[in-house]
Amino acid sequence: MTHSLHREGPLDLLNREYVLFVYPARGFNYDGSGPKAKRLVEMLFQQGPANLLVTTLRRNMYSGISQEEILNSIKDGAKIFCVLEDREKIKDTLVKIKEMDEGISIVISGVIDRVREVSAELGLNPHTVNLSLGIHGRTDRLPPADLRQFTTMCGHGMVSPWLIRDVIRRVKTGKLDLREASLIAAAPCTCGIFNPCRSVEMLKDLVPLYTVNRL
Amino acid sequence: MLIRKDLCVGCGRCQPYCPVGAIHFEELKSIVDQEVCYECGTCLRSEICPVEAIEESPYVYEYPRALRKFFSDPNATHALTGIAGRGTEESKTNDVINRVVPGEVGVAIEFGRPTLGMDLTNIQKVTRAMAKAGITEIEPENPFNDVIQNHTTGDLKPELMGEKVLSAIMEFKVKRDQLGHVLRTIKQAAREVDSVFVVDVYTRLEPGLTVPKEVIEVIEAEGYTRRPNAKINMGLGRANKRKDA
Numbered sequence: 001m002t003h004s005l006h007r008e009g010p011l012d013l014l015n016r017e018y019v020l021f022v023y024p025a026r027g028f029n030y031d032g033s034g035p036k037a038k039r040l041v042e043m044l045f046q047q048g049p050a051n052l053l054v055t056t057l058r059r060n061m062y063s064g065i066s067q068e069e070i071l072n073s074i075k076d077g078a079k080i081f082c083v084l085e086d087r088e089k090i091k092d093t094l095v096k097i098k099e100m101d102e103g104i105s106i107v108i109s110g111v112i113d114r115v116r117e118v119s120a121e122l123g124l125n126p127h128t129v130n131l132s133l134g135i136h137g138r139t140d141r142l143p144p145a146d147l148r149q150f151t152t153m154c155g156h157g158m159v160s161p162w163l164i165r166d167v168i169r170r171v172k173t174g175k176l177d178l179r180e181a182s183l184i185a186a187a188p189c190t191c192g193i194f195n196p197c198r199s200v201e202m203l204k205d206l207v208p209l210y211t212v213n214r215l
Numbered sequence: 216m217l218i219r220k221d222l223c224v225g226c227g228r229c230q231p232y233c234p235v236g237a238i239h240f241e242e243l244k245s246i247v248d249q250e251v252c253y254e255c256g257t258c259l260r261s262e263i264c265p266v267e268a269i270e271e272s273p274y275v276y277e278y279p280r281a282l283r284k285f286f287s288d289p290n291a292t293h294a295l296t297g298i299a300g301r302g303t304e305e306s307k308t309n310d311v312i313n314r315v316v317p318g319e320v321g322v323a324i325e326f327g328r329p330t331l332g333m334d335l336t337n338i339q340k341v342t343r344a345m346a347k348a349g350i351t352e353i354e355p356e357n358p359f360n361d362v363i364q365n366h367t368t369g370d371l372k373p374e375l376m377g378e379k380v381l382s383a384i385m386e387f388k389v390k391r392d393q394l395g396h397v398l399r400t401i402k403q404a405a406r407e408v409d410s411v412f413v414v415d416v417y418t419r420l421e422p423g424l425t426v427p428k429e430v431i432e433v434i435e436a437e438g439y440t441r442r443p444n445a446k447i448n449m450g451l452g453r454a455n456k457r458k459d460a
Contacts, residue, residue, distance in 0.1 A: 003325070003328060003329075003382075004446060005413075005415055005442070005444065005445065005446050006328065006329060006413050006442070007444060011443060014443070014444055021307060023304060023307040023308050023452075024308075025304060025308035025311040025312050025452065025454070026304065026308075026356075028308070028311045028312060028454040029311060029452065029453070029454060058289070058290050094449070097451065098451065103451075103452060103453045104451075104452055105307055105308045105309075105310055105311055105448060105449075105451065105452030106448075106449045106451045106452065107306070107307050107446055107447065107448050107449065108446075108447050108449060109444065109445070109446040109447070110444055110445075110447075111443050111444050112424070112443060112444065112445040112447070113443070115424065115445075115447050116423070116424040119424055119447075119449070120423065120424075124449055124450065124451075125422060125450050126420050126424045126447045126448060126449050126450050127309060127310040127419065127420060127448045127449070127450035128306045128309040128310065128315065128417055128418065128419055128420060128447070128448040128450075129306070129417060129418060129420050129424070129426055129445050129446070129447050129448070130305065130306040130321075130415055130416070130417035130445060130446040130447075130448075131415060131416050131417070131418075131426070131434070131441050131442070131445050132413065132414075132415050132441065132442040132444065132445065133398075133413075133414040133415060133416060133434065133439040133440070133441060133442075134413065134414065134439065134440055134441075134442060135328075135329065135411050135412075135413050136401070136402070136405035136411065136412055136413070136414060137405045137408045137409075137410055137411040137412055138331075138408065138409055138410055138411055139411055141331055141410065141411065142329070142330065142331065142411060143330060148329065148330070151234075151329065151330055152329050155328070155329075156289040156381070156382065157234050157255075157327075157328065157329055157330045157332075157381055157382065158234060158255065158257050158289065159234070160231060160232055160233055160234040160235075160236075160257070161234075161330065162230065162231040162232075162233070162236060163231045163232055165231070166231035187261065188232060188257050188260065188261055190260070190289040190290060191289065
């Protein structure tokens, strides 16, 4: 999941997006981590995540499954991937995680300056940072940046640039609204960190710029 | 993946779901170009086909084709390592494991990301360059070990040369004073490949979420630009289960 590092998009939207991972460590706190993960997921559902997935089910919130199915799938070793849309939400979530004190590694992927501020406000001492040094090689072969801001929300690359073009076309032709289009785009993401709320904002800006063939 | 010709009604709904554009029309039916397909399974998982014509190919788990599946479908667990995903836990559990300690830097080269994927011939160009630069050991639990024939030369298994992966992560750690040399080598190797990869480094933090100055200086000196977003281990994990103790 190193991929959450490479999320692209407008800085003002990245500034208010926090990806949260709960990650048990193999051989260290893996055994017995299931009930802890379950308690954390129950708490995260109360926070109103923009998206969430547990790795024991590998289906995100928008793939037609219920919260119960997600909770029931959790067992030892389950990792939780989640997106929270707002600074106060991440702060409140971290306060709760600190109180729950489950002892499982918590990782926040976000704009480093914002995470620094939140950590300072909560008296947390982050341990390790993973920095992205960008894309290298034949960058001319990449999909255009306006589509990458959607496709890189799924770091495994499961959200196709053609799907983004397709939902733009369907929005422009009145077949979908922005939210519906964003949920369709979010569905293939198997890491559960495609943020449909950010997608709505970005589509709002992008849709007028595209032309479509109605034939 | 394949689409059953006898069932396909040619609606084309599956086509935009393929992340690499492997599905196209042929004689009014959708077909999967087997050379282009990475076996990621997105088309099948989308459940978009109205007549359930999309299926897994019968030979998808046959070696060496299976490599595509293990390194492209996030739901597939690697057969040899038993690890789902492309890499290890890297920085994510470093507060518990201490994989990278102060004075060391973890480096990851994520081949094929974002979106394009990469064939093994191109990946080998990078692994050979890294081996020449002295990187002959990668993270032991990293599934990428499975494709390497010779760690000293960076040669990959010859039978895999026709295969490709949507993402494979080469992870290793170096002493801080080696980082400049490593980043320089990666930059040179990037000129040789026909696809893309992303590079990331992870390091222990100093108080106040401060990235060590020595690391930043090397990154900048080698001409790399850091993205404003980062992945931060919040230091809330521990190896012993205090609550259960």
